[in-house]
Amino acid sequence: MARSLKKGPYIDPKLMVKIERLRGDKSQPIKTWSRRSTISPEMIGYTFLVHNGKEFISVKIREAMIGHKLGEFSPSTKFYRHGGRIQKELEKKATTK
Numbered sequence: 001m002a003r004s005l006k007k008g009p010y011i012d013p014k015l016m017v018k019i020e021r022l023r024g025d026k027s028q029p030i031k032t033w034s035r036r037s038t039i040s041p042e043m044i045g046y047t048f049l050v051h052n053g054k055e056f057i058s059v060k061i062r063e064a065m066i067g068h069k070l071g072e073f074s075p076s077t078k079f080y081r082h083g084g085r086i087q088k089e090l091e092k093k094a095t096t097k
Contacts, residue, residue, distance in 0.1 A: 044063055050074035
């Protein structure tokens with residue numbers, strides 16, 4: 001469910017303090033655990049290290065990401081693969097070529 005328009009987008013206050021502290025130095029990454037924070041226009045150009053539950057994943061903020069959450073760009077589950085015996089045979093043929 002979306003957040004009320006009356007309240008506006010949620011941005012973690014600690015995250016905004018970190019952005020204000022680095023105002024201008026966009027080369028240094030900002031480490032955060034706040035996956036629920038909405039990406040705002042002030043964040044464009046910064047690199048965030050977003051925690052996925054196990055490690056920090058680097059996310060470079062671009063204009064197309066505004067309005068999305070930080071957690072959307074840091075997957076918390078790892079995809080292994082689909083298929084069983086048939087998929088293994090196909091992969092084996094691909095590696096031998």
